[in-house]
Amino acid sequence: MASLSFKNVVKRYGTGKNTVPVLHGVSAEIADHEFIVIVGPSGCGKSTLLRMVAGLEEVTEGEISIGGKVVNELEPSERDIAMVFQNYALYPHMSVFDNMAYGLKIARVPKEEIRTRVDKAAKILELGQLLGRKPRELSGGQRQRVAMGRAIVRQPQVFLFDEPLSNLDAKLRVQTRLEIQKLHRELGITSLFVTHDQVEAMTLAQRMMVMNAGRMEQFGTPEEVYNRPATTFVASFMGSPPMNLLSNAPNTDFGGAPGAILGIRPEHLLVGSTGWKVVVDTIEMLGAERLLYCRMGDEFLIVRTDESLSSAPTIGETLHVTPRPDRLHWFNSTTGQRL
Incomplete structure (x- = not known):
């Protein structure tokens, strides 16, 4: 050895x-x-x-x-x-x-x-x-x-x-x-x-x-x-589903920097009554959890939910999701390096 x-x-x-x-x-x-x-x-x-x-x-x-x-x-x-x-x-x-x-x-x-x-x-x-x-x-x-x-x-x-x-x-x-x-x-x-x-x-x-x-x-x-x-490559490659990488996320007053890409894992987007407004495009059922593939303007993002939701989302439904502030990732939009 x-x-x-x-x-x-x-x-x-x-x-x-x-x-x-x-x-x-x-x-x-x-x-x-x-x-x-x-x-x-x-x-x-x-x-x-x-x-x-x-x-x-x-x-x-x-x-x-x-x-x-x-x-x-x-x-x-x-x-x-x-x-x-x-x-x-x-x-x-x-x-x-x-x-x-x-x-x-x-x-x-x-x-x-x-x-x-x-x-x-x-x-x-x-x-x-x-x-x-x-x-x-x-x-x-x-x-x-x-x-x-x-x-x-x-x-x-x-x-x-x-x-x-x-x-x-x-x-x-x-x-x-x-x-x-x-x-x-x-x-x-x-x-x-x-x-x-x-x-x-x-x-x-x-x-x-x-x-x-x-x-x-x-x-x-x-x-x-x-x-x-x-890097953004590692963020998108490691993880199933991959990390969401957003170039134009609304209300990005979470301590980010100008010209940065915001990264957030699907499990760190919380469905609630306030937050970003998204439209459900596709739903992937995985037993105890669901993956929601959503549109938010020109951005696409994945939201991971579990059976704790009071009602199951449906395709075409509008939801509100909030990213956990302690789970945000910021990357340089030019180099892709972590900030």
Whole structure:
């Protein structure tokens, strides 16, 4: 197990006029035992950064260190990392046991130790009854657990997860997230987990790196990122539904500054008899709560309500909503940075 460090990491493809910048100077310090989620939309550079840690992509500029050792020039096999991929990458002709043991056999680990490591990983992942099966005889969730087991038996310094849950259905995603949390508590191995799913990021991360167009917009705990987003991008990307960002909110005498964008989370807009006048366009029923998609002049905003309302709103109805003064966020309208 080891710490992980990014120092002004840059990635470019091509040369001269054909140069395509992908990462623009990412810097971060990750402590030993931390579980870090790299989250962002498609094309933001998150998987490229992970592949650079793995040694599958070259570093154009900057340094990546594992356990205090710069690994820029090391081969993947020399970095003491284990990677779990999106598509499982299991050998179809091998049993679960042989898939998990394959890397150890290549490394000439003694048979007795291989058996011990595989049995231990199988117990952690509840695969003990499946060791003799082939991948085609397993469900998607079981295949993903085998892929994680193959990484566990390596006993690496760092785990790398490249969107490992994206091929699972919604129920299995939730179940496997819980298994990954349990796995990290038991093993404590420094982990990087890449995802585009902000709910996945919020539930798994001890800290998260929010990426946008090759830049790290914010690095912090889920609570910090959600409660104090550093930019309008983070505010709109993190949270389901996203934060409302209003350029021309009426009566914005809440301590804001001229030329600022007002941000307010849907759950912090209170329905009452006074306040902003909005018209309900669409209603999304979510069981104990509702999301109201509303118009306020030229602005659109989302209001989250629950069953405590005396009567359920209807489409076309005019409501009054008031933002909680202690939950307002202000951003520079030009740069998008938090004020």
